[in-house]
Amino acid sequence: MSEPKTWMCLICGWIYDEAEGAPDHGVAAGTPWAEVPMNWTCPECGARKEDFEMVQI
Numbered sequence: 001m002s003e004p005k006t007w008m009c010l011i012c013g014w015i016y017d018e019a020e021g022a023p024d025h026g027v028a029a030g031t032p033w034a035e036v037p038m039n040w041t042c043p044e045c046g047a048r049k050e051d052f053e054m055v056q057i
Helices: none
Strands: 006-009 015-017 052-055
């Protein structure tokens, strides 16, 4: 398995960490970004998945 990556919402700056997932928002810990559903939205601002960009933390 590759290193978990982090993805940042370009609208509000919320971070999705693949290792942590977003269990309160329907995404289990360890879920790769590619497996996050296309209709999933940012828990902070409601931005769409395409509004996120991979970032190094």
